Amino acid sequence: MTLKPKIVALCGGVGGAKLALGLSRILPPEHLTIIVNTGDDFTHLGLHVSPDIDTVVYTLAGLSNQEQGWGLEGETWHFMQSLERIGGETWFRLGDADLAMHVERTRRLAAGETLTAITQDLAARLGIGPVILPMSDASVRTILHTDEGILPFQDYFVRRRTEPSVERIEIAGAAEAAPAPAVQAALDDPALGLVIICPSNPWLSVLPILETGDMRARLAALRCPVVAVTPVIAGAAVKGPTARLMAQLGLEVSAVSVARFYAGLADGFLLDEQDRDLAREIVALGMAVATAPTLMTDLESRVALARAALEFAWGLDS
């Protein structure tokens, strides 16, 4: 068992948030830092929307809608109905309660606070123990080059429902952006014992984190293990768009493709138990492999996967 107790999780939206929740249930809050993708952030209706941060925040606050996987439980839509009546844009749906987050975040950003400071404060007000950090305080934006032209992330993902075929993914602004100071501090912390890459979409959710400033070099230079958890199970992505995107990018829809994406970065790869016959191929990429049930259907399975990831990492470290 590692003597270095601190754990950093790299996380996108829904899938990543599930594992982050599992981790939050078994780790002391001061030991867990969750670094969240902000490549999906965008300005909508004049409001700064940070979809992945909100998904993680709502999930850890116990406020998220379990069924639809995003947004708030018991959400209402009177704002959207009213907006539609006066001719506003309605393709990206903002719920009445959810809206408070965007309005308050936008107001505080305009007042000069950093996204980091705002995120930490809002999370604390919602009673969340672990630290949740945006990957950067600078603007980094995921842009899809598709057969319908260049689309900002939400235009591709929500407005066009991932239908355009993706030819190339661009993380605009990433090279010039620095990881948020608190992100740098978490990775520099001598007590850091493990980095877990949550089962988020590698290309859409994790890539923006890796591309931000010197993040990839920082992760590569770590002396603690980096473990990635697969978002692909038995040749299918847990969420639809990932599989379609992989096919468009010319990748086999297989955990091996994910492992290849993380090769050179991750020391360990946590594979679904259904995919154990792929282990040899992944080991050949230079990673240790363990298997576990990785489908997280309820809190119990989230906690179990978090535990499996930690046990796997402890083994790597010893």
Add this chain to the structure above:
Amino acid sequence: MTLKPKIVALCGGVGGAKLALGLSRILPPEHLTIIVNTGDDFTHLGLHVSPDIDTVVYTLAGLSNQEQGWGLEGETWHFMQSLERIGGETWFRLGDADLAMHVERTRRLAAGETLTAITQDLAARLGIGPVILPMSDASVRTILHTDEGILPFQDYFVRRRTEPSVERIEIAGAAEAAPAPAVQAALDDPALGLVIICPSNPWLSVLPILETGDMRARLAALRCPVVAVTPVIAGAAVKGPTARLMAQLGLEVSAVSVARFYAGLADGFLLDEQDRDLAREIVALGMAVATAPTLMTDLESRVALARAALEFAWGLDS
């Protein structure tokens, strides 16, 4: 009966909106232009809020909450509850459906549209026939000098519930602001036959309109009658704060004080029938006087007062 069919109404919030509604029910829509006070406008939570415009718009669209006198019928408050949970400012309550108006207006202002263009478009989308105009596209702000210091209008009116004693009213930016071009055009229209000053608070709702640029001179130069409708009945204001404010300003709470405020500007003063013994005193101020039931408790009384105001004005003009 006048041969010049067009009518301009000067209007603040609730009381004025009631008469504007009455007028809208008996005039062809293309004959009625409602010029609305924007001295109460403010930026709240980063959003541009125009309380009087919204009151008029909601009232004429048939969407207003009849009971409370402001806001939307059937409004819900999930945004505010959520905002409170994350530590946002909650002293000014924005309903879920109402919020769409502020978000969309703010977005369109930021995109460079004028408040006039936005207001006309939103009103049209809500099916409103008459033209509703902000008094100015420039920033004019009502500021109260009180025993608690200088307070922006909403701080005085909503946050401090009109409790501070008002020593002086300042209409900041009014001298430098031009009336909106459409306001100027409405007053310059050769078909203009009557200006009605609605029974809004003269000092808080009408004064900002009068002080905006050369509005007072424009109104004084009109060749058609100007008729003011009293907001004070039998020594009491229809809405509480007006009476308190009048007392603080050292004014008798009487329709005569209102008439004195409009002396030199209005040609006619429509007094409540309960106050007919004040008529002689008001006539002495240089105004024609008529009496009518001026308390508007339902649509019927709104239409009746609108009709009384028109009949009074027609008499003045003939």
